[in-house]
Amino acid sequence: MIFKWMRNRRRRKLAESPFPDEWLGIIHHNCRHYATLTSTERVRLLRDVRWFLDEKSIEVSLGLTLTDEMRVTVATQASLLGLGFAAPPFDRLITVILQPEIYVGTRIQREASGLELHSQEQRLGEAQRNGPVLLSWRDVVRQCRDAPDGRNVVLHEFAHLLDMADAAADGIPPLETEEQYRTWMDVTRIEYRRLVGQAEHGRHTLLDWYGATNEAEFFAVATETFFEQSVEMQKLHPRLYDVLCAFYKQDPASRWLRLAA
Ligand SMILES: [Zn+2]
Incomplete structure (x- = not known):
């Protein structure tokens, strides 16, 4: 309760403070959806980006140095997904981890017999209900700028979070x-x-x-x-x-x- 009250107070303050010009430049350069939004939608999106960056931790794995470009691009693309909801929908999310590029993850398949099969697969990203979201930064920035094949790993993984909001994926x-x-x-x-x-x-x-x-x-x-x-x-x-x-x-x-x- 107190946490929620403090968060709302902090959110109000952030919403009232001017959006940094440098961040807006990053959005114009990297997030082509922004140009399609109405002025009302843009105001809401920028507010949600501020809240996202204030409340979530965006981290990088070995091989990357965290920049504002990374933080703002991920926050903008994720916030676009929640733009129509009464409030940003990713309350449970705490951490986003950026990988430099496609990485290898372990896939676990459970057989009917109870046996677990482990195999290695290449991934652009992944989302877990109570864990971090992982994203390949190279693909994030490429797809947010021009989605050459209609794919968008940020939208994909954050859609999984929305799916898992009621526990079942x-x-x-x-x-x-x-x-x-x-x-x-x-x-x-x-x-x-x-x-x-x-x-x-x-x-x-x-x-x-x-x-x-x-x-x-x-x-x-x-x-x-x-x-x-x-x-x-x-x-x-x-x-x-x-x-x-x-x-x-x-x-x-x-x-x-x-x-x-
Ligand atoms: Zn998926």
């Missing part, structure tokens, strides 16, 4: 109404199965095949496409686009279309 984040759950299940199950079938047959798809791994990855990949290839998604997957619009309370396709007009 099952591709179903906490929703507001029964009706929203029903629609979510109807639409995402069909879309997920369709992607699995297309990936099995090697067909070209807008959604990355990695989304066919399981429902949790499907939600994270669909989130990337929702923000990075919004107009195409609205055209090719209108029901999925609408479900994500209702969840994120954002309509990124209309932003890109307004910018292009």
